[in-house]
Amino acid sequence: MPLRPSQWNFEIDDYLNPWLPAAPWKHVPYPIAHFLGHRPGPQRPLGNIAMIFWALIGVFCSLIIIEFAGRAIPSFEAHGAPIIIGSFGAAAVLEFYAIESPLAQPRSAVLGQLFSSIIGVAIGKLFALGSVSRDLTWLGGSLSCACAVAFMALTGTVHPPAGATALLAVVDPNVAHLGWFLLPVVLLDCVLMQCVALLLNNIQRRFPVYWWTPAEVGRRKQQEKSNSDYSSENGTKLEITTTHHLERDVSEEAKVVIKRGRVLVPDDMYLSPEERMFLEELSERL
Template identity: 45%
Template sequence: MRYRTWNLDIDRFLLPLVPSPPWHLLPYPVAHFLGHRKTTPRETGNLMPIFWAFVGILCSLLVIEAVTIRVPLFEARAVPMIVGSFGAAAVLEFYAIESPLAQPRNAIVGQAIATVAGVAVAKLFQLSSRFDDLRWVGGALACASATALMGLTKTVHPPAGATALLAVVDNNLVAVGWLLVPVMLLGCALMLAIALLVNNLERRFPMYWWTPLDLPHKDPAFVSDAKGEAPKPQHQQRWRLRRRAGDDEEAGVVDEEKTVVGGSSSQQTGESDGDGDGATAPKQGQRTVAHGRHAQAQVVIRRGQVIVPEHLILTQDEVQLLESMSHRIS
């Protein structure tokens, strides 16, 4: 069946609009508590994560409850002290912190989408005089709709499914109505702020802010030739890597081309590094990971240069590791 192969990747449209993390603009202590690391964190046992999860969950839920009951608007509308789905969210954000489901994109956008879906379904069913009799159908529809929307937007966050369900079946939340949206966003923001503080004391959080994939289109020194990449600004130039036929046969590389985004004028014009093989050497600070077409899928690491199959997508940590290995080759 053809429908089994249908695929909609929203990141194909969103990633060209997402800027690369501005780590180079931030002091390292600030970037540290936003999840950036210069080196890969060391492995830990299970007791330390359990301890910090206990501290983080306790503090985050206390703060959310304390703030919610002190907001005059929330108090006037009899907003509950806390929405039950925050309990499940806390487990993800303080214990399963490496899970994609716990990252900020999922935790915040997923909750927002689910809240809107839940309140919308509740309002729709309230148009009927038999709302109380049909509420059980509305709750199921709200959760299912929220899950579908989160799946399409790559923001799946399991606790958000509970939020959508509660928005229809919980009398207190039904009475809150659209005010539930800012209530949830405030709680998500408070929990994320505490997670950034607690989880970065001895661990790392988040693993990424929007996507685990590298964002080469925003990096002025990224090297790539992957198909389907984001369009490049006009000022970004291209040059072809030329190598001896013997090198191509040895490496198993055929019809290889790489694109250097940005760089100095010498890089853009393809000057040789003087080693006699006609190849252009990466300059200082130049990112050296390229995507090439290979006779066989393989990763080629040379001095100052890494070539990977064009279908292989690397995370930022993997790119840094490969670059480090290439620079260590003498």
């Protein structure tokens, strides 16, 4: 039977998100949570002049820190690593100016670079096995970038500068000669840029918008926990669960039910962390 167009779809988050833990903001002191991107209320709009100013400071500081680290680490110098991978110039634009873009969030910025580095090095080494490898560098670079884009799209980690990293790992001799040592170089650069972004972008703005995905996570664990709590006699512990497994408490009509110590929401309804916190506060006040 031929597949309908709507069936040609794959979302890795459909398989991963139910098993991931929920955001731990209730257990993190607010000053720390603030610089990790958490906000209890909506963010106040910021003029573009302030955004440009912070982008200027952020790009300069992050790149100079990465370059300094590249020059100061002995193993980097021993392997002949460049002071910075060129793709991080493009990454800095996303991380300090277009900070609300899904392409700039930590999941994409770190994992996209890591996956692309692995693919680029692997394909570079594969093409190096041939006797005419130098003549086929153009082919290896194209294949590397194409495979990196496809893999990032499948894993929800699309980060445009990472495509450049995969390309450079094959066609740029200054990067290609690093081999697998490119991975720690890229990871260190990613971590340093993310640290600067968390510090500077959260002074007047908000970064990241989310760490993994804007959709709900931890549904599987919530369902297992709700089933366990519902079968026990201790009903004092607060929980937010779905109505799919508590049909006796709500009607088939989609609705949000707030009880003392319990909030019931439809299993197809997404709640942001701020909305969940608001509902929990209402439940505790009953």
